Amino acid sequence: MSINYIDALERLLLLDEEMMNRRYEIFRHVQGERRVFYSEKLQRWIFTQYSDVREALRDARLSSEQLPSVLKQLPAEIRDTLDTDNPLLRQANKIMMSRDDPDHARLRLLVNKAFTPRMIEHQRPLITRLTHDLLDQMGQQEQPDFIRDLAIPLPIMVIAALIGIPYESLGQIKQWSDAGADFLGKPTDTLEVFFRMAGAAMEFNAFIHPHLEERRRQPKDDLLSAFIAAESQGDKLTEDELIANIYLLLAAGNETTTNLLGNGLYALLKHPDQLELLRQRPALADTAVEEILRYESPSQITGRHTKRELEIAGQQIGADQSIMLLLGMANRDPQVFTDPDRFDITRKDNKHIAFGLGPHYCLGAPLARLEAQVILPMVLERFPAIHLTDSQIHWRKNPTFLGPENLPVALS
Numbered sequence: 130m131s132i133n134y135i136d137a138l139e140r141l142l143l144l145d146e147e148m149m150n151r152r153y154e155i156f157r158h159v160q161g162e163r164r165v166f167y168s169e170k171l172q173r174w175i176f177t178q179y180s181d182v183r184e185a186l187r188d189a190r191l192s193s194e195q196l197p198s199v200l201k202q203l204p205a206e207i208r209d210t211l212d213t214d215n216p217l218l219r220q221a222n223k224i225m226m227s228r229d230d231p232d233h234a235r236l237r238l239l240v241n242k243a244f245t246p247r248m249i250e251h252q253r254p255l256i257t258r259l260t261h262d263l264l265d266q267m268g269q270q271e272q273p274d275f276i277r278d279l280a281i282p283l284p285i286m287v288i289a290a291l292i293g294i295p296y297e298s299l300g301q302i303k304q305w306s307d308a309g310a311d312f313l314g315k316p317t318d319t320l321e322v323f324f325r326m327a328g329a330a331m332e333f334n335a336f337i338h339p340h341l342e343e344r345r346r347q348p349k350d351d352l353l354s355a356f357i358a359a360e361s362q363g364d365k366l367t368e369d370e371l372i373a374n375i376y377l378l379l380a381a382g383n384e385t386t387t388n389l390l391g392n393g394l395y396a397l398l399k400h401p402d403q404l405e406l407l408r409q410r411p412a413l414a415d416t417a418v419e420e421i422l423r424y425e426s427p428s429q430i431t432g433r434h435t436k437r438e439l440e441i442a443g444q445q446i447g448a449d450q451s452i453m454l455l456l457g458m459a460n461r462d463p464q465v466f467t468d469p470d471r472f473d474i475t476r477k478d479n480k481h482i483a484f485g486l487g488p489h490y491c492l493g494a495p496l497a498r499l500e501a502q503v504i505l506p507m508v509l510e511r512f513p514a515i516h517l518t519d520s521q522i523h524w525r526k527n528p529t530f531l532g533p534e535n536l537p538v539a540l541s
């Protein structure tokens with residue numbers, strides 16, 4: 130059946146499951162046909178090609194300050210029904226991801242100081258031990274599910290340990306980060322998503338305050354203590370900025386890393402030659418993880434905003450316009466990647482932009498990479514006969530964050 134691929138892309142971005150399953154066919158056609166276009170349905174400009182997306186990510190004329198406009202669009206009666214002191218209204222525009230300089234640079238520097246490569250590398254033994262334990266438990270399940278049993282809990286446990294909060298609250302943390310992922314990732318459903326996020330922000334504030342108080346009295350070797358040290362250095366970090374960015378670290382890393390692990394195992398199981406290669410040569414984990422990030426990018430979309438009229442990607446774009454940057458599509462651009470639809474864990478010169486680029490380049494990239502590089506070879510070593518029990522998987526209902534909802538597997 131012949132289809133209009135632009136229409137199909139819009140349907141995909143509005144979560145039509147049939148189109149989600151034809152994602153890469155749609156990407157190939159749209160990318161070949163249209164470099165840039167305006168979607169009335171999504172009320173956004175769409176950039177489809179690698180070079181334009183890459184340039185836009187580094188273009189200082191484009192703004193990341195988008196959340197406040199989502200909040201501004203809320204109907205007045207809904208704003209009024211909210212507690213005027215709901216922390217979401219104060220904190221949503223404090224996360225570094227949605228700030229421009231100079232606030233962005235200030236916040237990023239403070240978090241960067243605490244989130245050092247050394248601190249990340251120190252997590253390797255913890256990640257290895259937790260993976261062993263979770264794989265033990267998965268091995269005892271009647272119907273093991275890689276997403277439920279490992280890909281969801283592990284990133285939460287690791288980031289909770291880094292931040293310094295107990296991971297007995299795992300279920301709660303998952304709910305908060307789901308609310309955050311929907312809030313950041315869905316261009317539609319804003320009201321329902323907004324209310325869930327507002328509730329999560331209330332709960333998170335109530336949860337985090339006692340932990341902050343405790344660290345103020347007695348600092349430890351964790352991110353909470355490092356942030357508090359930054360807060361106490363004059364006016365560098367306000368209380369709302371502190372809480373908003375702890376929430377960001379908690380939420381930004383979970384959904385995406387779960388998806389990286391899920392997409393990775395799924396791609397390997399669908400390409401048994403590549404799976405076998407990784408099993409034989411675990412040292413290929415580094416290039417394998419880069420290829421997974423490119424081939425099935427966990428973060429498919431990011432956005433920017435124009436503050437004034439400008440020319441970009443060969444287009445004149447007016448002021449106050451939203452631009453969707455299709456990272457996942459850019460990572461399949463044949464002008465940049467040879468044979469882009471081939472999954473090749475030895476791919477060289479893999480310049481994917483799955484973690485973005487430029488000033489907002491993902492702060493958690495080293496952690497996400499480390500987790501996937503440790504975990505995927507361990508799974509293959511522990512369960513050499515692992516295979517899918519259901520060839521039809523369902524993708525999460527979020528156009529930004531791509532990953533399987535479940536990955537039921539048999540282990541022998």
Ligand code: HEM
Nearest residue numbers: 225226381382385386389428431484485489491492493497
């Ligand atoms: C596979 C996993 C991950 C992917 C694909 C991913 C993807 C991204 C992307 C594309 C951006 C840039 C957004 C933009 O430019 O608009 C970003 C930013 C960010 N990510 Fe990640 N991320 C991942 C894991 C993590 C983890 C584990 C953490 C933290 C624990 C994290 C924290 C952040 C933060 C704080 C930012 C904002 C940086 C800034 O605004 O300067 N991410 N991520």
